[in-house]
Amino acid sequence: MTFETPHYLQIEKVVLLGRAFDEYCRMFALDLAELRQEIILDAGSGVSSFCAEGTALGCNITAADVIYSYPADEIARKCAFDLEDVMAKxxxxxxxxxxxxxxxxxxxxxxxxxxxxxxxxxxxxxxxSRYKPTIYPHSAFETDAFTLTVSSHLLFLYEDQLNYAFHRDTLKELLRVTSGEVRIFPIANLKGKRCVYVDQLMADEVFGDYEFEIVRVNYEFLKNANQMLRVFTRDSQLRQ
Ligand SMILES: C[S@@+](CC[C@H](N)C(=O)[O-])C[C@H]1O[C@@H](n2cnc3c(N)ncnc32)[C@H](O)[C@@H]1O
Known part of the structure; x- marks a missing residue:
């Protein structure tokens, strides 16, 4: 009997790959002028340069990730390893x-x-001061500390590694610390299929007070991973 290798990126855990500021703008359909008006949390920011580049451009950004309790040289080693590993696959x-x-x-x-x-x-x-060690689904930020929270390539993508409770509790926590809206990209899993948790979250009574909107954006590397989820209340959404 032969077993076929599954045809998608095979990883055991969330990897340390980082995207740049211009990629974030497209993933979240926001430009610099809009970003400058917000107090922003980047949840699961890892080795992305969104915070570094955005802050240099006059944005108010705080980054939160489990890796920020580690020294820079250790993070550098790990992200170089993960990059090589993923690119080889x-x-x-x-x-x-x-x-x-x-x-x-x-x-x-x-x-x-x-x-x-x-x-x-x-x-x-x-x-x-800028990079806060955080292990979701918990965080130490004050309620409504931010006007906009973005989260890229943490939720939904790792459907096989992170269960529904993690997604629900992390979204609850992101909404607690955000007075405006939460944006999540992508809503697809590593196979490029819509993550099953998207519809589960939208139907979950825990989020009964919130509106959800799926928006097609101008960013697509993994095929079909070109949609972003907005979560907000009627009074809280960002001006568009
Ligand atoms: C694929 S990277 C995405 C980084 C960045 N958002 C980007 O798109 O470039 C996923 C990040 O999620 C972080 N992460 C995984 N589980 C986490 C958790 N429970 N709490 C906080 N961060 C977590 C990892 O450390 C990693 O930096």
């Missing part, structure tokens, strides 16, 4: 991805390196 599953923006694995690797190399010096310089 991509050629075999290249058909699952859109190679427009990053035409080759090398180009993608360079973009991910650019992000973490912008993150690391900012992390070393500003430490926990």
């Amino acid at each position: 991509l050629p075999a599953i290249a058909d699952l991805y859109v190679w427009d923006e990053f035409p080759t694995v090398e180009a993608l690797t360079q973009q991910r390196q650019r992000a973490y190399r912008a993150f690391l010096p900012d992390y070393e310089q500003h430490g926990q």
Whole structure:
């Protein structure tokens, strides 16, 4: 009997890959002028350069991630390892991805390196004043501390690794600390299929006071992972 290798990115846990500020703008359909008006939390920010680049551009951004209790050199080692590991796996599953923006694995690797190399010096310089060690679903932020929370490539994508309770409790926590709205990208799992938790969350009575909206955005690397989830109350959504 032969067993076929499943045809999607095989990883055991959430990886340390970081995206850059311009990618965040497209994933969350926000421009610099809009971002400058908000008090922003980036939940599960990891080695992304969104906080470092955005703060340099005049935005008010706080980053939260489980890795921020570790020193920069340890994070640097781990993200370089994860990047190499993921990039080595991509050629075999290249058909699952859109190679427009990053035409080759090398180009993608360079973009991910650019992000973490912008993150690391900012992390070393500003430490926990900007980068808050946080293990979701819990956080230490005050209620309504932020007007906008964004979370990229943590929820939904890792459908096989993170269960429904984690998604529900993390979203509850993100909404507690956010007076405006929460935006999550993508809503697809690693196979490029809509994560089953999206509809479960939208139907969960815990979120009965909230409105959900799925928005197609101008960012797609994993095929079909081109939608963002907005969660807000009627009174709280951002001005568009
Ligand atoms: C794939 S990375 C995404 C990083 C960034 N948001 C981006 O899109 O570039 C996922 C991040 O989630 C973080 N993470 C995983 N589980 C977490 C948890 N329970 N609490 C906080 N962060 C977590 C990881 O440490 C990692 O940095």
